[in-house]
Amino acid sequence: MTSYNPGDLVLVDFPFAGSAVSKKRPALVLLDTGDADVVLARITTQSRKSNHDVAMTQWRASGLLGPSIVRLHKIVTSEKVQVIRVLGTLQATDRQQVATVLHQTFANW
Numbered sequence: 209m210t211s212y213n214p215g216d217l218v219l220v221d222f223p224f225a226g227s228a229v230s231k232k233r234p235a236l237v238l239l240d241t242g243d244a245d246v247v248l249a250r251i252t253t254q255s256r257k258s259n260h261d262v263a264m265t266q267w268r269a270s271g272l273l274g275p276s277i278v279r280l281h282k283i284v285t286s287e288k289v290q291v292i293r294v295l296g297t298l299q300a301t302d303r304q305q306v307a308t309v310l311h312q313t314f315a316n317w
Contacts, residue, residue, distance in 0.1 A: 217234055217235070217294070218294050219235075220292065235284075249306075251264075251277065255277070261280070261281075264302045266301060270299055
């Protein structure tokens with residue numbers, strides 16, 4: 209079974225809820241515990257809308273095609289079979305920003 213590391217950027221075939229239609233989009237791996245699922249945060253090219261969004265400064269070095277936002281409040285558990293391929297890895301500066309926002313998001317938990 210394929211394993212992913214936190215910080216990996218992957219291309220995922222995300223199914224739409226209640227539909228047979230899906231869309232390929234990038235995502236950030238947050239957690240892989242070794243089973244058939246992986247926990248992901250969505251990545252978008254849409255502008256920042258929330259305090260839970262992280263604008264990637266090193267998107268090109270991470271393997272993405274354009275300026276991107278990690279949406280840390282859009283977390284999903286996906287089957288690993290939905291992962292098409294690894295695109296790259298989150299760079300250190302962006303990784304620190306993601307860690308900061310995740311900590312702030314879940315600090316009261």
